[in-house]
Amino acid sequence: MIINHPLLGPRDASEFTYLGDASLINRPDWQAEDAADAFYEYGYLRDNPAGEHQELWYHEAGDRSWLVVTRDTTTHEISKVELARDVARARGRSK
């Protein structure tokens, strides 16, 4: 596969390490009342879609960017590649 890195252009997938569902960005609030349940869901429950999937890839043999790659799991078609940092900010994460 070829991942079109937003900063570096098209790079071979072998330069990357795969982590999984980009929902891992949505880390719960540790002080919330339901924190235990929320962390359980965060840590263990994942969707496994046949189709479009947002997932985290790490450019380990490159610039060490974490990327959010939108990939169709049935065809491997990649429709979008974003810096995970930008996605995290858009989802309201900060410090």
Added chain:
Amino acid sequence: MTQSNRLSGGQIDRNTTVNFRFDNRNYTAHPGDTLASALLANDVRLIGRSFKYHRPRGLLTAGSEEPNGIVELRSGNRQEPNTRATTTEMFDGLEAQSQNRWPSLKFDALGVNDLFSNFLSAGFYYKTFMWPAAFWEKIYEPIIRRAAGLGSLSMEADPDEYDKGFRHCDLLIIGAGPSGLMAALTAGRAGADVILADEDFRFGGRLNSETFSVGDQSGSDWAAQAVAELSSMPNVRLMARTTVIGAFDHGIYGAVERTGDHVATLPAGKPRQILWRIYTKKTLLCAGSTERPIAFENNDRPGIMMASALRTYANRFAVTASQRVAIFTNNDDGHRTAADLHAKGVHICAVVDVREDAPVNYDYEVLSGAQVVNTKGRLGLTFVEVALPDGSTRTLECGALGVSGGWNPNVHLTCHQRGRPVWNDDLAAFVPGSNLPVGLTVAGAANGVMSTQGALQSGAEAAAAALELSVAQPVLPEAEDTPIAQKPFWYVEGCKRAWLDQQNDVTVKDVKLSYQEGFRSVEHLKRYTTLGMATDQGKTSNISALAIMAEVAGKSIPETGTTIFRPPYTPVPISTFAGRMKGQEFHPTRLTPSHYWAKEKGAVFVEVGNWLRAQWFPLPGELHWRESVDREVRQTRASVGVCDCTTLGKIDVQGADAADFLNRVYANGFTKLPVGKTRYGLMLREDGMVMDDGTAARLAEDHFVVTTTTANAVNVYRHMEFVRQCLFPDMDVQLISTTESWAQYAVAGPNSRKLLQKIVDPEFDISNDAFPFMGCGNITVCDGLRARLFRISFSGELAFEIAVPSRYGDALMRRLMTEGEEFEVVPYGTEALGVMRIEKGHAAGNELNGTTTALNLGLGKMVSKKKDGIGSTLSEREALVEPDVLRLVGIKPVSPEEKVTAGGHLMNTTGPVDAAHDQGYVTSAAYSPILNSNIGLGLLQDGANRMGEKMRLVSPLTDLTVEVEIVSAHFVDPEGERLRA
């Protein structure tokens, strides 16, 4: 031997004669031959024995689809089994052996299987070897393994080199037949970056095998001229002997180039094969088509071949399989073989055509409406029995029979991304479907365009379309343009032992049996009969079997469905996939800064991940590793020792939020750590398990240096980047790995300060008051060399770790050894390091095994509840904090000489020894030369409250039972007085 079956003409170099050996006999051939054509030239028809029934077999085809003509090449450690004689290029000195026969090819003891064929039909494995289950491993499998299978391995390492490479192009053209060559000319003339790859050593495809003309030239001359023009284009790369083996994601193709298989001796340093990864913008599949057989009784005798193969052998290689040839066909193409062979002076016994309206010929006999019903000849064809339309039979005496059942487009690569071929009624064959790999289009016969003119035109058009060329179409040469009509004829009615898949010995009867027994889907048919599962992937057999299954089921072929093909297109040696990554090159080797010095000292090395670390340093006279290790431990604890700990991960953390960041990634707090101090840090995974441990030294308000264990350096860095970028994207913090930038040595033992004082520049005070336990700072050594000093201890002794830029690592080690002479300084390796950390009760990799929590390790109090640390929430899960969870303890045998075994389990002194009564297990064990006893660390249920308890340490597998006492994990200096000295 003379080449008695040589004809005139052909694309071989008759001026040169080469010698080769087959089954230890000498033969001659010419350059341009394949092993197959050379064997036929020498009248060798019998080439191997079949997989299951050990039936005598010869060549079926002249190409890579060959199921039968499989041989072992070369000898000694270069022996290579299961290679197709049809694609093996001839050279002087070639050696080959037949396979799957014993004691000889002509008399094979397991030929007896053929007599018992009723018991060996489809599914015989599943029916015969069901019970008793215990027999499978010990009796059935070894016997089957010996009897079945094909060639044998040398059992020696392959001495040749294999390589990998990467190429890029605008247009990859797969196959250099008429459509591929025309496509390459079109794209090349337009200036595109083109790669043209063909598995053959000679470009041209079927043009080399036919007598058709292209324009005013012969087909092969036109091909040669096209190749000459393409060779002159700097933007076109021609890759002969290169098989494109797979279509992968996003326009990436795998290809194997056989750079050294056609020479007797590889030039030094040159690879035998290269595995290419080709990145393409567009790809054109011009893979041509494969002729399919007709099944009839005993259709597998040596000499029965595809009609098109006979034509290839005659026209390209100037060889006939026999001087007397018959043809069995259902289409006009079969007649071409008869005409071409006749023109070369071969006697055509008859053309048997199943059609009533077969074309008439005055040069030889044509039997219309006739069928071949049986054949004779134990080791090679002698007679063919033909049923005539009037019900009578006729026997033809011949040594070769060419069979033509029509042509199947080579759709294989179109399936590699799960594309499904579709049935075409006009062709009576599967053609590429719509769901093709991204960027791939198909031209020529592979797309069902079966005439030469059609192939040229579709190649030109497809190349222009792929590259979006607006230029006018090139003028195409005139070529054969016969309309194609294929009326399917799959098998002769009433036949039983009529072979479909000759490589896996699957017959028409087996397919019918599969249906009867309920294995009716094509996927089940394939697995039950093993049809198409041999090394040829059923290139000549799948469609016929499918058609028969459809007929028995009373369905159409499209209703029955088809299996799809997977990479690789043809078999690839494992060595080619490995490339240079073998032996010591399987993974990179990382050397520590003191490596060459340690080597001089005769150190024994151990692999730690990619690193090579000194394990111990034997002195003359030390006969057992324990002697060296015990000495290193004693001397370090008595005076001073030095150990290279560069391999530990080092991560530089800088920025205004650096302390806050560490607060998140570590379970314990870091915001209050003063500058100039180091703190032990415990890192959890989000699920609450311990991920890693290390130290964080605060060199400035906004600058920390973090260490990780050697094993987890990469994972921890990746995790920290994840936390930084994905969880807290606005933190002002930057990370970089500096593992390889700094050489770092542990200097441990009561004299460590005295030793360091000799090299640390005098303006830096490292006395206990000025530089206390857990102190850290930037210093200089040896007159101004910048260095970092940390007062941390893994051994439990007064100890420091000193770091200098890597390029000074070797010099620093030598200096420490020289300056340390007065203290009898000793270098120590990973074994002594391990012994000392076990003596001190420090957790390491064996304890940080992914299943342990901070509480398990006795570090529960480190997990801060006042901050948002990764893993702190889930570390409080009920099951992880129950009172009797495993706790880290020390283990000491009641008799000191008794062995403690890591992996052994702890049981109460009485009661059963089984999993239900398991109390815990030993994680680390060593002999302590300080305590003069074997000792261990382990995890024991409620271990913190069981000090002094006697238990049994058991290892039923090694028959070990040892009485042990549970003690504190801190065997040496439990109060930490030495650390702070």
